[in-house]
Amino acid sequence: MSEKINNSxxxxxxERAIDILDYLAQHPKGCGIGELSKNLALSKSTIHRIITTLKHKEYVIQNMENEKYQLGMKVLSLSSSIINNMDFIDIAKPYINDFANKVGEVIHxxxxxxxxxxxxxxxxVTPENSGRAITMSSNIGKKAPIYCTASGKLLLSQHTDDKIRALLKDVSFVKYTENTINSIDVLIDEIHEIRKNQYSFDNVEYDNGVICMAVPIYDKANKIIAAISLSTVTLFNTKDDLLKHLDNFKNVAKNISKLMIHRPF
Known part of the structure; x- marks a missing residue:
């Protein structure tokens, strides 16, 4: 249950500084004072005062060529601190590292x-000897839409249809590729299948030329707390090629889940 907030x-x-940081996070190419003022309904003088403070504290930087503001490296240090405290990353690391090298594909x-x-x-985790000079847009700490990623759809599948509609009621279904899901009804239909199969796919829905297969990681309460995804490019593999690894991939996730279930809190 979320805590009720007394506005006083x-x-x-x-609150305004956080709104600015959130907006900049959604616009990595940067924003000017005018754009921030218009979209956050704050005066330019208020935006300038707050962003000057954020810049001084290195949470925001300014591109001197176009004078737009972007998130600074200080924000990355905060996210890195959070990630470093997630012990399940250490638990999962040897398993996903081993599997990535066995199959020669990227694991997230x-x-x-x-x-x-x-x-x-x-x-x-990128395989050590894949022999491929192909990189993916994913990076540690980066966000991606939940509705058009294999991991995202899998994480959503633990919720009821009504809960999913409530969570995504304000989300615009952006078409990143020709295959991107563009409505809540289509998404929920697919999630019905994910619940039955206990795995999900991103069939070139977020990154052009990239397909992913995801399986769940559970905690003590049998709640899906994370997902691991096997990612590849259509130049080398098809959906059927990924499905050949499904049983072994599920076993990797089960082994990680077992350790999560028995870990001390």
């Missing part, structure tokens, strides 16, 4: 963000 206890300047470890509208990549 909130510090307005801090992901969790949902607080709003359950995005996934966060908390680990990424």
């Amino acid at each position: 206890n909130m510090v307005q300047s801090i 470890l992901t969790i949902p963000d607080e709003s359950f509208t995005n996934i966060i990549y908390v680990d990424k």
